[in-house]
Amino acid sequence: MMSSPVEINIPYLSELVKLIPGIKNIHHVRLWKLNDADLHFEAHAETDNKLIGATNIIQKKIKDLLHDNFEITHTIL
Numbered sequence: 316m317m318s319s320p321v322e323i324n325i326p327y328l329s330e331l332v333k334l335i336p337g338i339k340n341i342h343h344v345r346l347w348k349l350n351d352a353d354l355h356f357e358a359h360a361e362t363d364n365k366l367i368g369a370t371n372i373i374q375k376k377i378k379d380l381l382h383d384n385f386e387i388t389h390t391i392l
Contacts, residue, residue, distance in 0.1 A: 355391075
């Protein structure tokens with residue numbers, strides 16, 4: 316059953332992501348639960364002017380932060 320998780324404060328989550336070095340902005344944030352075990356996140360993240368290889372590192376930092384702090388299992392950036 317898909318639903319929006321009310322226990323996660325999306326503005327707070329967005330502010331945490333913006334603390335990652337290299338992130339300029341995050342918007343178009345979507346968060347939904349597919350079932351009791353799967354929490355999905357989707358957003359547009361703007362970075363400083365970086366090479367693609369550097370953005371892969373930032374993307375991993377975002378995914379790790381979301382998983383470790385909010386138990387988000389699937390991330391689309």
